[in-house]
Amino acid sequence: MKLFLFILVVILLGVGVIIYYIKKGKIADRDGDLIPDVVEDTIEEVKETAKEVKRRAKRVVEETKDVIDEAKDIVDAVKGSKRKGRKPKNKK
Secondary structure (H helix, E strand, O other), X not given: OHHHHHHHHHHHHHHHHHHHHHHHOOOOOOXXXXXXXXXXXHHHHHHHHHHHHXXXXXXXXXXXXXXXXXXXXXXXXXXXXXXOOOOOOOOO
């Protein structure tokens, strides 16, 4: 219980210090919501990075599926079956 109270006091003290510095103007807060701009900007950057990672992961999955399909064609070719896929253009 004492540990919990100690941690709570440390957190409250930290929040108090941050609010004090925001009021004095030492920490920037453009919109006045008592959340420092550095924190808000970092959160936005993390959201953008997560979105990009998600997009790239989807593309990797698509390409992996394509590679697996092509690997199956190679196995079939080794077994002696005819070529699948696009037909080559006739030369004139």
